[in-house]
Amino acid sequence: MDTQAFKRSLHHSDRYNRRGFGSPAKRAEELEQAYQSSLIGSIRDNGYELQHGRLRVKLAEAFGFCWGVERAVAMAYETRRHYPNERIWITNEIIHNPSVNDHLRNMNVKFISAEEGVKDFSKVSEGDVVILPAFGATVQEMQLLHERGCHIIDTTCPWVSKVWHTVEKHKKHTFTSIIHGKVKHEETLATSSFAGTYLVVLDLDEAQYVAEYILGRGNREQFLERFSKAFSPGFDPDKDLQRLGVANQTTMLKSETEEIGRLFEKTMLSRYGPKALSEHFLAFNTICDATEERQDAMFSLVDEPLDLLVVIGGFNSSNTTHLQEIAISRGIRSFHIDMPERIDDDNSITHKPLGEDLLKEENFLPGGEVNVGITSGASTPDRVVEHVIRKLMNLSDI
Numbered sequence: 145m146d147t148q149a150f151k152r153s154l155h156h157s158d159r160y161n162r163r164g165f166g167s168p169a170k171r172a173e174e175l176e177q178a179y180q181s182s183l184i185g186s187i188r189d190n191g192y193e194l195q196h197g198r199l200r201v202k203l204a205e206a207f208g209f210c211w212g213v214e215r216a217v218a219m220a221y222e223t224r225r226h227y228p229n230e231r232i233w234i235t236n237e238i239i240h241n242p243s244v245n246d247h248l249r250n251m252n253v254k255f256i257s258a259e260e261g262v263k264d265f266s267k268v269s270e271g272d273v274v275i276l277p278a279f280g281a282t283v284q285e286m287q288l289l290h291e292r293g294c295h296i297i298d299t300t301c302p303w304v305s306k307v308w309h310t311v312e313k314h315k316k317h318t319f320t321s322i323i324h325g326k327v328k329h330e331e332t333l334a335t336s337s338f339a340g341t342y343l344v345v346l347d348l349d350e351a352q353y354v355a356e357y358i359l360g361r362g363n364r365e366q367f368l369e370r371f372s373k374a375f376s377p378g379f380d381p382d383k384d385l386q387r388l389g390v391a392n393q394t395t396m397l398k399s400e401t402e403e404i405g406r407l408f409e410k411t412m413l414s415r416y417g418p419k420a421l422s423e424h425f426l427a428f429n430t431i432c433d434a435t436e437e438r439q440d441a442m443f444s445l446v447d448e449p450l451d452l453l454v455v456i457g458g459f460n461s462s463n464t465t466h467l468q469e470i471a472i473s474r475g476i477r478s479f480h481i482d483m484p485e486r487i488d489d490d491n492s493i494t495h496k497p498l499g500e501d502l503l504k505e506e507n508f509l510p511g512g513e514v515n516v517g518i519t520s521g522a523s524t525p526d527r528v529v530e531h532v533i534r535k536l537m538n539l540s541d542i
């Protein structure tokens with residue numbers, strides 16, 4: 145499918161909107177009222193630190209709502225006002241934050257249901273309004289909604305659109321896109337729908353496995369089995385790993401993405417030699433600025449003397465999970481929670497250890513002087529962070 149031609153025709157449709165309905169100034173004001181926090185503002189002004197009795201809180205110097213998320217949330221609210229009587233759907237969570245998504249539900253915005261990753265659009269009718277979230281939607285979903293006569297409000301973050309352009313460029317020049325991402329993540333699903341031939345690799349380990357194969361040290365059957373859910377239809381590792389372009393989900397760990405890029409460059413260099421490298425390898429870093437800033441701030445935060453770290457964000461939020469990984473890599477006692485209510489007045493916390501189910505831990509905040517680091521993912525409003533800090537303050541007072 146010519147995805148570029150489809151996008152061009154969609155953008156010219158009077159049933160498609162990617163600018164929203166309000167002025168940027170009004171948007172900023174509205175979001176400030178809904179999600180900003182005066183406590184967080186004063187902590188920022190105090191060098192990102194708060195001392196409350198025996199408790200010292202150190203905030204990361206970049207955390208929380210990013211520009212793309214703010215824009216998507218504001219556009220969703222504007223859409224409700226602009227279409228007060230129409231049925232409004234959203235193809236997925238607008239962002240990975242339970243409180244923001246609940247707020248939209250309260251405004252009677254309906255979420256398209258999905259079973260085992262397959263969305264059910266059967267209840268969506270002509271004339272309905274459908275919002276596409278910040279991490280985008282697949283080209284097939286857009287096509288279906290357009291053909292059904294829906295109004296599409298596209299809040300896809302421009303950083304995500306940039307990745308789509310990158311894989312379209314690979315496709316145009318017959319390169320296979322190696323996408324560093326999570327195969328079931330909505331953003332990666334959308335990105336692969338714009339790619340031609342593609343292979344999704346989760347991490348450096350998987351990238352190394354692919355590199356070994358390129359260098360003739362792999363087994364075809366094992367390769368096909370291992371990546372069976374991660375490549376484009378008809379993918380042939382013997383034919384489709386000769387010309388590679390690298391792209392990534394915008395919220396992956398930046399250092400790992402860079403390493404994967406270098407690994408494939410080195411691999412293609414060994415396989416084809418320096419003169420032919422440009423024929424066989426194209427790199428492009430598509431990590432977004434907000435993700436990069438939050439990860440850099442986390443690397444500074446973990447250098448602080450901390451007793452524990454609280455990472456706040458949706459459990460299915462990729463950028464939040466990577467912040468948690470940084471804490472774990474430094475051996476810091478850390479807790480990933482998605483909402484303040486996970487911290488209880490009896491000094492217990494229900495949190496999600498990386499790759500595991502929810503776990504309740506008693507005696508969460510230790511006695512005596514205690515240093516707590518806090519960060520939050522790009523989908524987490526400051527008010528939520530404030531609420532967590534207030535819970536910690538209360539616990540430290542007991």
Ligand code: SF4
Nearest residue numbers: 210212301303394432
């Ligand atoms: S994390 Fe980056 S790509 Fe995702 S919405 Fe925010 S700015 Fe856009």
